Amino acid sequence: MGDFRDIADRIAGDIASGRLRPGQRLPPQRWFARRHRIAPSTAGRVYGELVRRGLVVGEVGRGTFVRATTPTDARGRALVEPSALAAPVNLELNYPVTAGQSELLAPALAPLLRPDVLARASRAVAATGTAAAREAAARLLALPGWRPAPDRFLFTGNARQAIAAALASLVRPGGRVGVEELTYPLVKEIAGRLGVVLVPLDGDDEGGVRPDALRAAHRAAPLSALYLQPTLHNPTAVTTTQRRARELAGVATDLGIPVVEDRIWSFLHPDAVPFAAHAPDLTHVVDGLSKRVAPGLTVGLLVVPEARVEAVGAAVRSGGWSAGRFAVEAAVRWVEEGIVERLVEDKRADAARRQALLAEALAGFRVRTDPRAYVAWWELPAPWRADTFTAAAAAHGIAVTPGTAFAVDPRRTPDAVRLGLASAPEEELRRALRTLAAVAAAGPPADTR
Numbered sequence: 001m002g003d004f005r006d007i008a009d010r011i012a013g014d015i016a017s018g019r020l021r022p023g024q025r026l027p028p029q030r031w032f033a034r035r036h037r038i039a040p041s042t043a044g045r046v047y048g049e050l051v052r053r054g055l056v057v058g059e060v061g062r063g064t065f066v067r068a069t070t071p072t073d074a075r076g077r078a079l080v081e082p083s084a085l086a087a088p089v090n091l092e093l094n095y096p097v098t099a100g101q102s103e104l105l106a107p108a109l110a111p112l113l114r115p116d117v118l119a120r121a122s123r124a125v126a127a128t129g130t131a132a133a134r135e136a137a138a139r140l141l142a143l144p145g146w147r148p149a150p151d152r153f154l155f156t157g158n159a160r161q162a163i164a165a166a167l168a169s170l171v172r173p174g175g176r177v178g179v180e181e182l183t184y185p186l187v188k189e190i191a192g193r194l195g196v197v198l199v200p201l202d203g204d205d206e207g208g209v210r211p212d213a214l215r216a217a218h219r220a221a222p223l224s225a226l227y228l229q230p231t232l233h234n235p236t237a238v239t240t241t242q243r244r245a246r247e248l249a250g251v252a253t254d255l256g257i258p259v260v261e262d263r264i265w266s267f268l269h270p271d272a273v274p275f276a277a278h279a280p281d282l283t284h285v286v287d288g289l290s291k292r293v294a295p296g297l298t299v300g301l302l303v304v305p306e307a308r309v310e311a312v313g314a315a316v317r318s319g320g321w322s323a324g325r326f327a328v329e330a331a332v333r334w335v336e337e338g339i340v341e342r343l344v345e346d347k348r349a350d351a352a353r354r355q356a357l358l359a360e361a362l363a364g365f366r367v368r369t370d371p372r373a374y375v376a377w378w379e380l381p382a383p384w385r386a387d388t389f390t391a392a393a394a395a396h397g398i399a400v401t402p403g404t405a406f407a408v409d410p411r412r413t414p415d416a417v418r419l420g421l422a423s424a425p426e427e428e429l430r431r432a433l434r435t436l437a438a439v440a441a442a443g444p445p446a447d448t449r
Contacts, residue, residue: 022391094420156300159288161321200408208240235418237373249278361433
């Protein structure tokens with residue numbers, strides 16, 4: 001029958017041609033082995049190869065299902081044109097842009113275009129930024145329960161780079177990082193590139209990781225760090241209670257586990273006290289301007305423990321993650337002139353309007369969200385599966401993110417999708433949500449259940 005990869009290629013071809021549709025269940029491996037006259041171990045390698053290519057997902061106790069993703073060949077090349085899977089309404093993207101935003105931002109950039117100023121703004125900038133940038137960043141992030149010191153700031157090109165720099169400075173290749181069961185997909189990618197193992201930790205209704213789960217995971221094999229999204233978690237929009245944050249900070253302190261706290265959406269929830277307030281000597285706070293301002297005009301912010309400034313700064317430099325000086329200078333002006341604060345106010349109001357559209361369209365469904373958030377976690381009604389629903393949504397011109405993208409353990413894939421509410425114009429969002437509600441109510445095709 002040839003190499004197991006040859007068999008995987010044929011199955012991939014069936015997926016690309018549509019003979020196997022997103023959401024369809026593959027036969028159990030023993031049946032597959034019998035049908036193809038191969039050993040069960042070879043069938044296992046075929047299924048493993050299909051998982052590696054991102055074509056199927058295996059779920060414990062349920063089987064192996066075709067995923068709603070762009071299929072690839074053995075070399076990772078797309079088997080269909082990406083445009084064939086593109087959707088006019090994209091609820092995967094999640095960058096808020098409010099009316100008049102460009103008009104607000106532009107005047108502060110004008111002085112930077114003077115030749116003498118531009119010459120200075122075009123030079124390289126250290127990971128520690130400038131004195132003005134550190135002061136502006138400290139004012140921007142300050143809260144009643146937490147006021148970061150300016151001398152603890154570092155600057156990167158964006159928040160993703162800040163996460164990478166923090167983890168690279170804390171964890172050696174092969175090291176273990178504890179994360180929530182559902183986590184930011186790019187953290188999975190960053191971990192893969194750094195050679196870091198992500199360890200999913202159980203949570204509960206208080207939001208965030210359970211302290212006993214953290215202790216158990218560290219006891220099984222030491223954790224080098226903990227990555228958390230305690231404020232408006234992506235994808236669930238949950239905010240960890242202060243009691244839970246204190247408990248978890250106490251355990252992290254007892255065990256000496258450093259923490260990377262991702263606060264990229266915290267500007268929408270100004271009452272949420274940072275995790276760093278409970279464990280300031282362990283916590284590396286990540287924030288940035290991509291959501292507050294715009295994805296193409298951004299700076300990543302890192303607030304690190306005093307003793308860690310040099311080590312994390314070295315990681316920023318070695319990783320090539322330093323911020324551009326022009327972006328830093330622009331950010332300082334936007335903060336000092338109150339423009340970022342104005343944009344934040346506008347985006348809080350915008351998020352509230354979009355949440356109202358969500359509540360109206362998906363009334364009666366199980367949706368986890370927060371009235372301040374730009375994300376919603378939709379637990380799909382049975383017998384829908386995440387990948388099947390994602391494919392059905394795409395057929396109606398709407399892109400959503402399946403829960404599998406956030407699951408750290410591939411054996412525990414939730415039947416849910418994340419809806420990004422920020423990017424689509426409001427009327428498009430309204431129509432898309434109503435369409436999705438109708439699709440969900442109609443149920444999936446019989447052969448994908």
